[in-house]
Amino acid sequence: xxxxxxxxxxxxxxxxxxxxxxxxxxxxxxxxxxxxxxxxxxxxxxxxxxxxxxxxxxxxxxxxxxxxxxxxxxxxxxxxxxxxxxxxxxxxxxxxxxxxxxxxxxxxxxxxxxxxxxxxxxxxxxxxxxxxxxxxxxxxxxxxxxxxxxxxxxxxxxxxxxxxxxxxxxxxxxxxxxxxxxxxxxxxxxxxxxxxxxxxxxxxxxxxxxxxxxxxxxxxxxxxxxxxxxxxxxxxxxxxxxxxxxxxxxxxxxxxxxxxxxxxxxxxxxxxxxxxxxxxxxxxxxxxxxxxxxxxxxxxxxxxxxxxxxxxxxxxxxxxxxxx
Numbered sequence: 281x282x283x284x285x286x287x288x289x290x291x292x293x294x295x296x297x298x299x300x301x302x303x304x305x306x307x308x309x310x311x312x313x314x315x316x317x318x319x320x321x322x323x324x325x326x327x328x329x330x331x332x333x334x335x336x337x338x339x340x341x342x343x344x345x346x347x348x349x350x351x352x353x354x355x356x357x358x359x360x361x362x363x364x365x366x367x368x369x370x371x372x373x374x375x376x377x378x379x380x381x382x383x384x385x386x387x388x389x390x391x392x393x394x395x396x397x398x399x400x401x402x403x404x405x406x407x408x409x410x411x412x413x414x415x416x417x418x419x420x421x422x423x424x425x426x427x428x429x430x431x432x433x434x435x436x437x438x439x440x441x442x443x444x445x446x447x448x449x450x451x452x453x454x455x456x457x458x459x460x461x462x463x464x465x466x467x468x469x470x471x472x473x474x475x476x477x478x479x480x481x482x483x484x485x486x487x488x489x490x491x492x493x494x495x496x497x498x499x500x501x502x503x504x505x506x507x508x509x510x511x512x513x514x515x516x517x518x519x520x521x522x523x524x525x526x527x528x529x530x531x532x533x534x535x536x537x538x539x540x541x542x543x544x545x546x547x548x549x550x551x552x553x554x555x556x557x558x559x560x561x562x563x564x565x566x567x568x569x570x571x572x573x574x575x576x577x578x579x580x581x582x583x584x585x586x587x588x589x590x591x592x593x594x595x596x597x598x599x600x601x602x603x604x
Contacts (some may be wrong), residue, residue: 477591487581
């Protein structure tokens with residue numbers, strides 16, 4: 281059931297709904313079935329991936345991989361920002377929260393901080409901790425919170441859901457207090473190689489290169505561009521942020537690495553990348569107009585390179601900046 285609810289202490293009206301439990305007759309209002317997969321059913325929002333069990337498992341696996349890769353839940357200085365103060369409640373907003381795993385882990389770590397996670401589909405836990413809540417909310421629209429109420433706004437892997445990223449940044453800046461932090465984390469949609477592996481993507485990984493070229497072209501047509509190298513520039517262009525840090529974190533794909541830890545990460549990350557490609561098949565069919573043979577050939581070439589080409593990596597781009 282979706283019950284109206286509000287944040288009484290932020291001075292804003294509640295135009296969303298609090299998620300507690302979804303009744304069977306409410307299910308069609310949030311999901312649609314297509315090609316044997318479950319997708320969101322919220323108007324013209326262009327999110328291309330399913331939201332079913334297989335995709336939720338991929339999101340949770342990716343969360344665990346990034347947590348182990350970074351050695352933390354976030355590379356931004358959250359300990360300092362979220363230190364408890366006697367005169368105000370510290371607050372965090374997680375945009376496109378997905379299954380809500382990052383938020384739940386953070387809420388366990390910072391028991392005195394209030395966490396809000398928002399997404400267009402109710403695939404997050406129905407039983408959040410006392411200091412966490414989830415809401416159904418479209419982040420491509422103005423956020424419902426008042427100016428300056430958030431200490432930290434977290435946006436991880438949102439580029440497949442947000443056609444106008446700069447506009448979202450202006451909203452994030454608006455709800456952040458002065459001295460608060462915005463964080464962006466996005467995995468690049470392109471072929472990359474680890475240092476010491478001077479690969480030429482078009483020559484050494486032609487199947488993966490072609491796959492990314494096709495999906496980026498199709499995603500770009502609905503406004504979902506590859507944004508990893510643009511986010512820092514867009515943040516600076518708002519005029520609302522200063523300082524911060526820009527980083528690139530390399531994730532091995534497959535078991536080519538000599539380190540046992542990296543080999544384990546690579547094996548797990550390969551599985552998520554294969555699932556990602558499989559999950560895009562309905563999008564390739566519906567938006568790209570590709571037939572079954574063309575889709576199978578495209579995905580097969582991508583998966584072959586992912587499994588066999590040594591030195592291939594994913595690049596996780598992170599940037600955080602402070603509200604001026």
